[in-house]
Amino acid sequence: MNGKVLDIRDLSLRFATSAGPVHALRNITMAVPSGEIVGVVGESGSGKSTLALAVMRLLPGNATVTSGAIGFGGGDLLTLDEEAMRALRGNRIAMVFQDPMTSLNPVRSIGQQMVDIQHRGRASPAEKRRKAAAALKRVGMPDAESQLDRHPFQFSGGMRQRIAIAMALVQRPELLIADEVTTALDVTLEAQIIHLLRELRADIDGSILFISHNLGAIAEICDRVVVLYAGEVVEHGPIAEIFSHPQHPYTRALIACDPARISTATRELPVIPGDVPNLRHVADGCIFQPRCSVAIAKCAAERPPDRDCGAGHVARCHLVPEGLP
Ligand SMILES: Nc1ncnc2c1ncn2[C@@H]1O[C@H](COP(=O)(O)OP(=O)(O)OP(=O)(O)O)[C@@H](O)[C@H]1O
Numbered sequence: 001m002n003g004k005v006l007d008i009r010d011l012s013l014r015f016a017t018s019a020g021p022v023h024a025l026r027n028i029t030m031a032v033p034s035g036e037i038v039g040v041v042g043e044s045g046s047g048k049s050t051l052a053l054a055v056m057r058l059l060p061g062n063a064t065v066t067s068g069a070i071g072f073g074g075g076d077l078l079t080l081d082e083e084a085m086r087a088l089r090g091n092r093i094a095m096v097f098q099d100p101m102t103s104l105n106p107v108r109s110i111g112q113q114m115v116d117i118q119h120r121g122r123a124s125p126a127e128k129r130r131k132a133a134a135a136l137k138r139v140g141m142p143d144a145e146s147q148l149d150r151h152p153f154q155f156s157g158g159m160r161q162r163i164a165i166a167m168a169l170v171q172r173p174e175l176l177i178a179d180e181v182t183t184a185l186d187v188t189l190e191a192q193i194i195h196l197l198r199e200l201r202a203d204i205d206g207s208i209l210f211i212s213h214n215l216g217a218i219a220e221i222c223d224r225v226v227v228l229y230a231g232e233v234v235e236h237g238p239i240a241e242i243f244s245h246p247q248h249p250y251t252r253a254l255i256a257c258d259p260a261r262i263s264t265a266t267r268e269l270p271v272i273p274g275d276v277p278n279l280r281h282v283a284d285g286c287i288f289q290p291r292c293s294v295a296i297a298k299c300a301a302e303r304p305p306d307r308d309c310g311a312g313h314v315a316r317c318h319l320v321p322e323g324l325p
């Protein structure tokens with residue numbers, strides 16, 4: 001055991017499109033240490049969901065992994081056969097999506113669905129049903145036992161997300177991937193779900209990959225954070241380090257845009273000027289350079305190195321001085 005539940009190395013993938021290949025992830029290296037919650041943050045289109053789907057091996061048919069390895073449980077998920085991967089999915093690695101209906105079947109009761117996902121377990125049907133009710137109770141479902149016979153549409157959005165989380169956790173996965181699970185919820189529900197995930201992590205002694213474009217949510221729940229920009233990891237490190245000493249201009253800009261830091265008097269949120277680059281033609285130099293307010297000539301010409309900032313904090317930027325720690 002190397003202390004990492006998930007160990008992604010040099011992962012690159014592209015999507016085939018009629019306009020040519022889209023290089024959506026490029027040389028991603030990141031890990032989820034055992035028992036930790038790691039956040040992945042980045043604007044829309046930065047590749048967060050693609051990364052999650054790559055781990056689950058649920059990528060759409062036009063995706064091709066061109067390099068890398070996804071280490072999990074001592075092996076490489078990319079080399080597992082489909083049957084082995086199916087056995088792992090929902091069992092040792094579970095995923096919850098922004099839209100809970102993605103993981104819920106609209107025509108089956110939630111009890112049936114929660115029993116179904118335990119099909120590999122040897123417990124009796126009654127025992128599986130008891131386990132399902134316990135999981136629902138754990139996520140704050142009142143009167144859990146009697147809710148089992150209801151269908152997903154009979155619950156509110158917040159409750160459906162709790163059900164999706166309960167379903168993901170029935171099997172006590174080693175890794176839970178949560179992709180924007182609070183994005184569709186109001187702030188009160190978001191806070192409740194975040195609190196719940198934090199408790200559940202302790203309960204099941206698992207690890208969580210928490211994907212969000214909301215830095216406030218990331219700060220609330222994560223031990224570490226990976227900042228993704230246009231398919232590249234531009235900065236990563238312990239959460240306190242990243243928030244107190246962000247080194248990459250993109251991370252700084254994201255923090256400046258965090259609604260929690262913006263005066264409540266203004267409702268207009270600042271946005272980072274410019275657009276996420278076209279990933280069909282990835283230029284030389286730094287991927288953020290066209291939008292960077294502090295770029296120098298070198299930034300357009302040369303790929304920046306990953307600079308070690310100490311304490312497990314790394315930033316990919318020419319402007320971070322060498323030997324910072
Ligand atoms: N099936 C596909 N075919 C072609 N391009 C795709 C496909 N899926 C995703 N992409 C592209 O890959 C990039 C990353 O998309 P992805 O959905 O992973 O971003 P994201 O960070 O999850 O964004 P969001 O915050 O909006 O969920 C985008 O440029 C997107 O257009």
Ligand SMILES: [Mg+2]
Nearest residue numbers: 048049050180
């Ligand atoms: Mg997404």
